[in-house]
Amino acid sequence: MLLVVAAFIVAFVLLLYMISPLISPKPLKLNGAHVVVTGGSSGIGKCIAIECYRQGAFITLVARDEVKLLQAKKEVEKFAINDKQVVLCISVDVSSDYSQVESVIKQAQEKLGPVDMLVNCAGMSISGKFEEVEVDRFKKLMEVNYLGSVYPTRAVITTMKERRMGRIMFVSSQAGQIGLFGYTAYSPSKFALRGLAESLQMEIKPYNIYVTVAYPPDTDTPGLAEENKTKPLETKLISETSGVCQPDQVAKIVVRDAVQGNFNSSVGPEWLDAVSSHLWNVTRHLHHRGSPADCYHGIVSDHRPLLPGEF
Ligand SMILES: NC(=O)C1=CN([C@@H]2O[C@H](COP(=O)(O)OP(=O)(O)OC[C@H]3O[C@@H](n4cnc5c(N)ncnc54)[C@H](OP(=O)(O)O)[C@@H]3O)[C@@H](O)[C@H]2O)C=CC1
Numbered sequence: 367m368l369l370v371v372a373a374f375i376v377a378f379v380l381l382l383y384m385i386s387p388l389i390s391p392k393p394l395k396l397n398g399a400h401v402v403v404t405g406g407s408s409g410i411g412k413c414i415a416i417e418c419y420r421q422g423a424f425i426t427l428v429a430r431d432e433v434k435l436l437q438a439k440k441e442v443e444k445f446a447i448n449d450k451q452v453v454l455c456i457s458v459d460v461s462s463d464y465s466q467v468e469s470v471i472k473q474a475q476e477k478l479g480p481v482d483m484l485v486n487c488a489g490m491s492i493s494g495k496f497e498e499v500e501v502d503r504f505k506k507l508m509e510v511n512y513l514g515s516v517y518p519t520r521a522v523i524t525t526m527k528e529r530r531m532g533r534i535m536f537v538s539s540q541a542g543q544i545g546l547f548g549y550t551a552y553s554p555s556k557f558a559l560r561g562l563a564e565s566l567q568m569e570i571k572p573y574n575i576y577v578t579v580a581y582p583p584d585t586d587t588p589g590l591a592e593e594n595k596t597k598p599l600e601t602k603l604i605s606e607t608s609g610v611c612q613p614d615q616v617a618k619i620v621v622r623d624a625v626q627g628n629f630n631s632s633v634g635p636e637w638l639d640a641v642s643s644h645l646w647n648v649t650r651h652l653h654h655r656g657s658p659a660d661c662y663h664g665i666v667s668d669h670r671p672l673l674p675g676e677f
Pocket residue numbers: 404405406407408409410411428429430431432434458459460461487488489490491510511514537538539540581582583584585586587588589590
């Protein structure tokens with residue numbers, strides 16, 4: 367009798383253990399993990415690398431400019447918590463040629479072991495009115511922001527599936543949740559990441575691999591400073607409603623979410639999530655008076671802007 371009860375208890379615990387990954391994944395242990403960060407030499411990517419390093423990870427920084435890479439490596443190394451930790455630098459364009467990306471990922475795995483977490487943060491932004499953005503920029507942004515995330519992901523996925531573990535982060539943007547004035551070239555490249563992430567997550571959940579999509583607001587980085595040089599006033603005014611974050615704050619939030627295996631990682635005001643899912647309706651209402659950006663045009667051209675209650 368006692369034996370039967372014991373057997374039941376063992377079976378029950380075993381069952382719980384088996385289904386536990388279906389309920390919520392086991393957090394990834396960053397201590398000793400190998401984290402690859404594309405775009406790791408600057409801005410948000412560099413802060414993500416630091417955040418992981420200070421939790422004991424081994425880091426591979428991926429970007430093009432070797433001088434910036436070495437500079438970033440030195441900065442990251444200041445946050446070591448033990449003397450075994452390593453920061454590896456790899457110079458490659460993540461968007462141009464898959465075989466190159468595949469071969470540098472292979473090199474990184476030979477040096478620091480299989481990739482436990484891939485952070486796709488390499489990216490760029492161009493803003494401007496649709497007809498003023500050079501036509502070839504639309505292609506460029508899709509290449510860097512979208513294909514530049516597909517290639518590294520493709521290069522790590524087989525090993526992750528074999529090992530039945532891993533994390534993949536895509537750094538989208540709030541402009542990847544809602545389309546905004548001035549972002550006709552940028553937003554679609556960030557929306558694309560969500561389609562990729564959702565489809566991929568469905569395929570790889572059975573392999574205990576978790577995908578995170580991060581949606582940061584404007585963040586104080588060299589990339590933002592560059593973008594601001596040519597940003598239309600309307601875009602500035604709209605973006606201001608969401609504020610400007612510091613890259614180390616963003617890094618903390620998105621790394622925590624990736625470690626926990628959360629699919630969405632929103633940074634900044636919670637209300638944006640709600641707005642984004644209802645924006646289509648909001649837009650439809652606004653069309654009685656003009657496009658959503660018109661309320662911001664209002665600010666610019668001294669017409670009375672729409673108030674929230676008037677939507
Ligand atoms: N800052 C912001 O306001 C926000 C940024 N984001 C997104 O976060 C990510 C990082 O932005 P941020 O930190 O501002 O950018 P930065 O311009 O400061 O850094 C971009 C990084 O990506 C690398 N990179 C760019 N293109 C390539 C490429 N083709 N191949 C390899 N590496 C490349 C750069 O190095 P190198 O040039 O040497 O290759 C650099 O390390 C981007 O994807 C951006 O869209 C999202 C929301 C807000």
